[in-house]
Amino acid sequence: MYHLPELTPSVNIRRIAVLTSGGDAPGMNAAIRAVARAALHQGIDVLGIQRGYSGLVEADIRPLTSPLVGNILQRGGTLLKSDRCEEFHKPAVRWQGYEHLREMEVDGLVVIGGDGSLAGARQFAAETNFPLVVLPATIDNDIEGSDETIGFDTAANTGLDAIDRIRDTANSHQRLFLVEVMGRDSGFLATEVGIAGGAEMILVPEQAIDLDRVSESLKQGDSSARPSSRIIVVAEGRKPGRTQRLAQALTERGFNPQVCILGHIQRGGNPSARDRVLASCLGAVAVKVLQAGQGGCLLGVENRHLVQRPLADLGERLPLDPALLELAQLIQQ
Amino acid sequence: MYHLPELTPSVNIRRIAVLTSGGDAPGMNAAIRAVARAALHQGIDVLGIQRGYSGLVEADIRPLTSPLVGNILQRGGTLLKSDRCEEFHKPAVRWQGYEHLREMEVDGLVVIGGDGSLAGARQFAAETNFPLVVLPATIDNDIEGSDETIGFDTAANTGLDAIDRIRDTANSHQRLFLVEVMGRDSGFLATEVGIAGGAEMILVPEQAIDLDRVSESLKQGDSSARPSSRIIVVAEGRKPGRTQRLAQALTERGFNPQVCILGHIQRGGNPSARDRVLASCLGAVAVKVLQAGQGGCLLGVENRHLVQRPLADLGERLPLDPALLELAQLIQQ
């Protein structure tokens, strides 16, 4: 449960637009719905921009009505589709998007997405001063300025479900499994899944894989009283094929690892309760932030309070606390 | 992700005991495992007390080994079984439990449970000064001193899954559904499920049901453009049959509600990622709290930090923030 901020309306907002950008995350639809409903409830028009910044640049924009967002709360993916828009790195292209918002008489914009989307929004807001609010939505949970991001909890549960299934069969056979979860730069998802799933080891992208250490640790485990159910959670990392390479190396050292690559499975599925509540709160409050004339911010969660952080202050990736990896090690052995 | 406290060992703990008490909550097993593993890892003996305070009083106690807790992380329920022990309200009975702990040379106790368990622990600790730590575990989320409790997140997702299923059929038929979730005194679960599930109304136990208002609101909905998928989430409340009585009253007023009573379904199921991570962190840190000589406390979560609160200070039920119910109303319409 979150603490909601008190915000006093000071600006007359008559029309807002909303877009989803970057990799999709479960709960984006819940955020779209909350933005739309909270606005429509007050007589504010709502426009849906298709395919992220691409649709903003190409003016691929259509009205959102209450029925249109009426049955999307429980759906993964995003009604508005999403995209990564390389073009949006060019100032001229961003100004084009700005013109479209002016032409359509939009008074405020809500951007739902991850770190790439945040970077685009920061540049856009700095240049144009257009009132916008960014809502953090990524399964990576690595947005500075917010303890939580929309989609992380669902992705963690999806990864955990896979581990639980593998554990059934691992216990039957005393095998070694490598389970690759998403996470190019951040180990939050791997850590959450690894602790929750009781993984023997968690290999995050923040640390290079020390093959000797992995191999040594596996041998120690072999001689212990609990030879069964050995699962290593591996974050995918920047360079594709990380888990396959590790499997190859372990095979050469005499182990017989089985590989599962969850891939985009983690992006889908009905969003969890937590992701829907988070998305609903962020979406509804985003409208109030625009009405309070306080755009140019990320609306995130800090210590369970919904808080605004100026976009200009942000940009670092949220670091992973190593104490959690130590804890994982402690209770595994 | 949680922030873990720094704790310096100051007491020589050689043997601890752990019990689960009150209504079971998914994640209790993960907490038992974390307590046991964190202790065993440091050479501390671990005893499992069966059936809560009843087992303490009857000395129904057996050693926990690493293999015994090796495959319970993902299971609902509790390996140690749980019970409500009326007898434990009597001082003499509590002293009997104390004697058993002394006889078995137990240096510290971890109690995993809800508000009843907390009350028992507070009395026990006040009288005997026995070092103990309480970990909040209840699907009701209503423990003063902790923002979160083990089991709430799983129960919310279970309730949400039911709502999602009902929504499928509600949309096919334009029917009205009453879904009863748990919650005798607290509306946290109903609120979380209701917001996440997009319920038309959320009837919490903190507020009496105003039949005229419910009926009026349903009629307004009927005349709106969105006649489909009408779901009311009802917390069970103190007096059994609350939902059935509401259904009866609504039928008399011309509605045709369908009833689902989730009951104990919400207590089971594989615990969610969040509940397992919470339970794992609390369990591992509980051992450190005992080693730091800081017993007599609840170990809970405040603003994502694991914090200790003296048992003597606690006892109130955590209140529900009405702002969340207003938010639910705002985005529903």
Place this chain on the structure above:
Amino acid sequence: MYHLPELTPSVNIRRIAVLTSGGDAPGMNAAIRAVARAALHQGIDVLGIQRGYSGLVEADIRPLTSPLVGNILQRGGTLLKSDRCEEFHKPAVRWQGYEHLREMEVDGLVVIGGDGSLAGARQFAAETNFPLVVLPATIDNDIEGSDETIGFDTAANTGLDAIDRIRDTANSHQRLFLVEVMGRDSGFLATEVGIAGGAEMILVPEQAIDLDRVSESLKQGDSSARPSSRIIVVAEGRKPGRTQRLAQALTERGFNPQVCILGHIQRGGNPSARDRVLASCLGAVAVKVLQAGQGGCLLGVENRHLVQRPLADLGERLPLDPALLELAQLIQQ
């Protein structure tokens, strides 16, 4: 996996219509999609009739295109909505429906539904001789002429999931649970859920509840070596409140049963693999049956073969084999 019939086209079908009728069943959407896709693939127009026979009578009919059925395969409920249409019992009303089909130049009709829908279709076909095919879709599995019905498998898995969750908590507390599943006249669902869930007793609607026998059996179980996890599956039966009455009676006899009423939860959820494959095969073959000029039939499954049965021959309810209840008893004890 099913054996598909060989059918030779003999009639020029240019336009077909499809409707879903009665209680919705998971997989109806998969059947709609298969009918539409199989027809469109051959250049046949497809019309979707809304709300079952009601939409036929009121000419609430619209074209179905490939994109319209493009994302429904995995959804519970029915895109075409469903309804029970009392009016359709009147011959004049049925003829009105017939006129609408003629006006819209429909050459064949596919009816997806349960026993009530079958009865309506039989009368309609007998009177008007309009070419139609009925596909069995009901979570009750009680359609004469087909071993399987669309929706049964999903509903069974939903009920089973509830039992699995309750078992977690039952094992923690040694309690007695009554779980009410759907089934007004037929015990197929209760039997499948009961066997799969290891229920101590299965109370089907085909047999009156013998309270003495239930009570006696529970007492025997109490004195056995396995006192935990006692779950009784109760089919809802014709008269509402069956399970509540049983709970009351058992309470009076000194038991303390907990009640769960699954209700319409069982109708929703993503359809199972089996239901989708069944629905896909039936839907695709239904078009071929119409093209072969062999309307006036139920297209069902017998011994894994898709077979046609003349509507005139059908009408009895499929009986439950008592050998299965005996088997359930055998492996429970």
Place this chain on the structure above:
Amino acid sequence: MYHLPELTPSVNIRRIAVLTSGGDAPGMNAAIRAVARAALHQGIDVLGIQRGYSGLVEADIRPLTSPLVGNILQRGGTLLKSDRCEEFHKPAVRWQGYEHLREMEVDGLVVIGGDGSLAGARQFAAETNFPLVVLPATIDNDIEGSDETIGFDTAANTGLDAIDRIRDTANSHQRLFLVEVMGRDSGFLATEVGIAGGAEMILVPEQAIDLDRVSESLKQGDSSARPSSRIIVVAEGRKPGRTQRLAQALTERGFNPQVCILGHIQRGGNPSARDRVLASCLGAVAVKVLQAGQGGCLLGVENRHLVQRPLADLGERLPLDPALLELAQLIQQ
């Protein structure tokens, strides 16, 4: 629902043994439980052989009691663990197993497993004439003599769940996904998952991948009105890395496929209702087959009837019906 055979007891069976062999399949535990309960119910002793034929050869055998099988019905994996035993191909080793059965006064053996287990059992039975019954359990569904195998339905639903999740994100991004399911020699699982999941293409191991045809078909789809949600289901095949190689080849041709490898996820999870009912029926009837003196057979399902097939007659792999792949193609486009 299955039709159970009538069997008349003719042999005095006092003690039976049961083992699970080969790759584990969800529902094996349900079969173990049914064998044990049906035997114990009649006063027959039950021994559990650990790790398949390995445990038979090494006399790793222990009694199964009713409580021991009391909470396994809903668990994936196998209580008895499973193994592939290369040694069992040697006659001398098989006779060693036979001696252990004689020494322990076992009157009948139930073998639960797939085609490798069946081959071992056939040789063992032919040489020793020891009374045994094989129950088909493999997620591949490819056992001659049985339409269905324990584990297939659960594995299909697990694969389908993955596809449903990917579809969410595929629809958001218009991407191409390759999903690898199990199946070294048989395409049953790929076909079931592909039809149920609405896959654009299903690549079974029975057919070599024609890269030109795949590529051509993908290009046609690109130019169609439904560019979104493109999922290709790929059976793993004999040679590891099949899906990765296909991804590589498609990338070279200008596509950008994303890969998911489900791997052993498909072997785990709570068994489906269908698998548990199948396993329960087969297990209970297996005991009756031994009591009827009719060992030396596979007990399978044909046309929904539980039937016995002499082991000597079996050995071919069940072929996949190409009509189903044609049907999949028909309703996809």
